[in-house]
């Protein structure tokens with residue numbers, strides 16, 4: 001079966017200062033390739049600075065690569081450092097969603113604005129879609145009238161999820177999105193994500209070093225080191241037989 005996402009030889013460098021008048025290229029992501037199937041989860045792990053977030057941002061279109069290709073459903077969406085199509089099909093969720101929610105707007109108006117900008121739905125249809133999306137993430141329709149500060153940490157992550165799925169994407173990139181939640185709220189959010197995946201066939205890219213989450217949620221696992229893929233395979237196989245000393249060390253913790 002054609003993978004939903006195919007990443008080929010992706011590369012990202014940043015120009016960083018190397019003295020007063022000079023700059024040099026720093027490779028944050030080097031020659032990264034992988035595939036993700038529909039309804040599957042790929043975990044990306046790696047030490048701090050290994051390029052996980054940079055890769056996540058590029059996949060979601062929040063940044064562009066320097067070279068390489070990204071194909072979604074067989075169609076090229078990024079090629080040679082250019083986003084060919086600004087796809088709404090890959091959405092990013094961060095660790096701290098509060099930062100990206102306007103505190104002076106209700107959740108209903110934040111979600112409504114996304115629908116106004118991206119769909120032809122009329123007011124009644126938008127209202128229905130917002131209510132349904134809030135219910136889908138385990139919130140109530142009444143929560144549309146709430147402001148961000150009125151939610152708990154777990155609820156705000158559900159609001160972020162509602163915002164991410166309201167346009168019916170194919171892939172969610174979860175960048176440490178579950179890290180700051182306390183264990184019981186994290187377990188509930190994981191169950192919610194798994195239910196959504198079962199019901200809608202959503203695919204996830206899970207950026208985390210939380211190994212029990214990786215084991216519980218992911219089908220495949222990619223280990224980045226200094227921007228390069230040093231291990232990639234089915235999660236249970238990588239855990240059972242890591243090929244590198246680094247993977248052995250990281251997965252033993």
Ligand SMILES: Nc1ncnc2c1ncn2[C@@H]1O[C@H](COP(=O)(O)OP(=O)(O)OP(=O)(O)O)[C@@H](O)[C@H]1O
Pocket residue numbers: 014015016026028046047048049050051052053054055
């Ligand atoms: N805009 C930028 N300009 C220059 N260097 C950058 C920029 N963004 C990221 N980097 C560098 O790229 C490397 C990879 O960063 P990235 O945030 O992707 O790592 P990470 O694996 O997500 O780390 P962490 O787990 O700490 O979040 C780091 O060395 C970082 O300093």
